[in-house]
Amino acid sequence: MARETPEQWQVHLQSLAPELIEELNVKKEPDKGLKALDVEEGQQVVMRFAPNPNGPPTLGSTRGIVVNSEYVKKYGGKFIIRFDDTDPQTKRPMLEAYDWYVDDCKWLGADPDEVVIASDRIPVYYDHARKLIEMGHAYVCFCDGEVFKKLKDAKQACPHRDVSPEENLKHWDRMLAGDYEEKTAVLRIKTDITHKDPALRDYGAFRIVKTPHPRPEIGDTYCVWPLLDFEGAIEDHELGMTHIIRGKDLMDSEKRQGYIYNYFGWQYPKTTHWGRVKMHEFGKFSTSGLRKAIEDGEYSGWDDTRLPTIRAIRRRGIRPQAIRKFMIEMGVGETDISISMDSLYAENRKLVDPIANRYFFVWDPVELEITGAKPCMITPALHPTEDRGCREIEVNDRVYTCREDVEKLEAGSKIRLKDLYNVEITSTSPLRAKYLDDCIGSVKKEKMRIIHWAPMDGVTVKVLSPDGEFKGIAEKQVTTEQDNVVQFERFGFCRIDTVDVEEVVAYYTHK
RNA sequence: GCUCCGAUAGUGUAGCACGGCCAAUCAUGCAGGACUCUCACUCCUGCGACUGGGGUUCGAAUCCCCAUCGGAGCACCA
Numbered sequence: 001m002a003r004e005t006p007e008q009w010q011v012h013l014q015s016l017a018p019e020l021i022e023e024l025n026v027k028k029e030p031d032k033g034l035k036a037l038d039v040e041e042g043q044q045v046v047m048r049f050a051p052n053p054n055g056p057p058t059l060g061s062t063r064g065i066v067v068n069s070e071y072v073k074k075y076g077g078k079f080i081i082r083f084d085d086t087d088p089q090t091k092r093p094m095l096e097a098y099d100w101y102v103d104d105c106k107w108l109g110a111d112p113d114e115v116v117i118a119s120d121r122i123p124v125y126y127d128h129a130r131k132l133i134e135m136g137h138a139y140v141c142f143c144d145g146e147v148f149k150k151l152k153d154a155k156q157a158c159p160h161r162d163v164s165p166e167e168n169l170k171h172w173d174r175m176l177a178g179d180y181e182e183k184t185a186v187l188r189i190k191t192d193i194t195h196k197d198p199a200l201r202d203y204g205a206f207r208i209v210k211t212p213h214p215r216p217e218i219g220d221t222y223c224v225w226p227l228l229d230f231e232g233a234i235e236d237h238e239l240g241m242t243h244i245i246r247g248k249d250l251m252d253s254e255k256r257q258g259y260i261y262n263y264f265g266w267q268y269p270k271t272t273h274w275g276r277v278k279m280h281e282f283g284k285f286s287t288s289g290l291r292k293a294i295e296d297g298e299y300s301g302w303d304d305t306r307l308p309t310i311r312a313i314r315r316r317g318i319r320p321q322a323i324r325k326f327m328i329e330m331g332v333g334e335t336d337i338s339i340s341m342d343s344l345y346a347e348n349r350k351l352v353d354p355i356a357n358r359y360f361f362v363w364d365p366v367e368l369e370i371t372g373a374k375p376c377m378i379t380p381a382l383h384p385t386e387d388r389g390c391r392e393i394e395v396n397d398r399v400y401t402c403r404e405d406v407e408k409l410e411a412g413s414k415i416r417l418k419d420l421y422n423v424e425i426t427s428t429s430p431l432r433a434k435y436l437d438d439c440i441g442s443v444k445k446e447k448m449r450i451i452h453w454a455p456m457d458g459v460t461v462k463v464l465s466p467d468g469e470f471k472g473i474a475e476k477q478v479t480t481e482q483d484n485v486v487q488f489e490r491f492g493f494c495r496i497d498t499v500d501v502e503e504v505v506a507y508y509t510h511k
Numbered sequence: 512g513c514u515c516c517g518a519u520a521g522u523g524u525a526g527c528a529c530g531g532c533c534a535a536u537c538a539u540g541c542a543g544g545a546c547u548c549u550c551a552c553u554c555c556u557g558c559g560a561c562u563g564g565g566g567u568u569c570g571a572a573u574c575c576c577c578a579u580c581g582g583a584g585c586a587c588c589a
Contacts, residue, residue, distance in 0.1 A: 273516085339539095490549045
């Protein structure tokens with residue numbers, strides 16, 4: 001039989017089963033927002049965000065917060081924040097960060113239904129460890145790390161693997177009692193020492209750490225601490241987690257934890273993984289490196305505008321709704337991505353543009369003396385399209401202008417001072433001009449540049465931005481805008497942070 | 512070395528489970544234009560992608576194999 005083309009095939013189908021053709025032409029509705037979750041009939045969704053509070057929450061954390069909480073909102077369930085703070089040494093928790101995480105979650109519209117701190121629940125982990133030892137699924141290993149690794153890589157069991165549960169319980173009790181030094185003993189979960197994936201062979205579940213925990217209520221209560229795979233496995237079951245979304249670096253975790261779930265006869269939550277997100281604008285930040293840089297005064301603090309912390313983003317006037325939208329539209333993909341802040345800024349601009357009052361702000365100010373103009377008061381609108389009232393600016397015989405605007409001028413140049421009047425430059429140093437007229441028609445006719453300016457009675461403003469600091473003069477009315485996002489015309493959006501007698505401090509939001 | 516994952520415009524993303532609606536969605540970005548007493552906003556137009564090669568099929572972004580590239584795990588970190 002001769003080969004058929006798709007067209008011929010359609011003709012055949014048309015004669016055989018025209019209803020199938022109809023079906024082909026039905027448009028599939030594209031899914032908006034997050035993909036559906038695999039939820040069982042009548043199941044209450046329980047999801048969590050589980051950070052180690054060893055540093056402040058960052059923009060990266062918002063993905064976990066927003067996506068997990070969004071699913072919970074969508075399906076109606078429980079959102080838990082769980083602090084995986086079981087390493088008092090290497091990734092030592094930072095006391096302030098606990099509150100920061102909860103606070104930032106609330107700010108992001110992800111008020112947790114429950115807050116769990118792992119270091120409060122060490123006895124729970126001990127109980128489960130004991131049961132596993134009794135069942136013969138865990139053993140205390142006294143091998144040196146290097147030695148064990150060699151054996152493991154060669155798919156060989158270490159001598160401690162076959163010790164009886166009774167014997168192991170004794171070792172375990174001595175571990176808990178503090179009889180062993182750090183690095184001399186570790187509790188391992190028995191998996192399959194010959195597993196083809198070396199990552200899954202007998203992994204560590206508890207180790208000895210004699211450094212006290214930073215939380216005063218815990219301190220030196222324990223010297224045996226669970227590792228993430230163990231702690232997470234137990235907690236996810238204890239808390240009734242139904243779905244987990246986490247980094248794909250934890251993919252093997254699921255397989256490792258699967259052994260524990262099998263031993264206990266538990267059902268593993270449904271998991272999804274996502275890749276790493278990097279922002280173009282931010283380099284690599286390590287918490288420890290940052291802490292040092294802050295102590296050294298390189299950054300003003302954890303909310304320095306140059307940092308990717310949520311605290312900094314908030315202070316800059318980014319709205320939580322913008323972050324939510326940004327994170328939700330990014331979705332949950334396994335690819336590692338590197339994304340630009342531009343998209344986040346675009347979302348935020350949509351929210352902020354209609355409500356931000358407009359003001360003049362002149363950076364790198366230069367005085368311009370004007371002759372021939374009468375003192376006056378003008379009342380430009382606070383917003384070009386929204387009816388938000390107006391501001392009042394008094395002008396006498398001089399104003400401030402931006403250096404970068406007037407540098408290009410020469411004697412004879414005609415410019416429009418926005419919302420004021422037109423002038424002609426008579427001298428560039430000192431900078432002088434003479435009044436021409438205040439007819440907007442002539443601006444268009446002569447294609448004059450329109451520049452903004454600031455009155456002599458303006459306030460000193462310091463703008464802190466990721467690209468550095470701008471100092472200048474703004475209309476004094478900005479002092480009424482504390483905590484609001486305003487737009488400095490031809491400069492960008494800023495959040496008015498503090499208002500002092502000598503100076504207003506603003507945080508740069510975005511263009 | 513062993514083991515796992517992934518790859519759609521500059522950047523993200525939809526489509527892939529179940530192959531024809533896909534000469535491929537949306538957003539952002541960039542370019543041009545309109546509007547505007549802001550370089551903002553709004554509006555219009557344009558730019559731009561299925562990693563490569565085989566296979567299966569009448570038909571492949573979608574299924575299979577190989578290659579390439581990228582990421583991750585093999586911690587007494589999370």
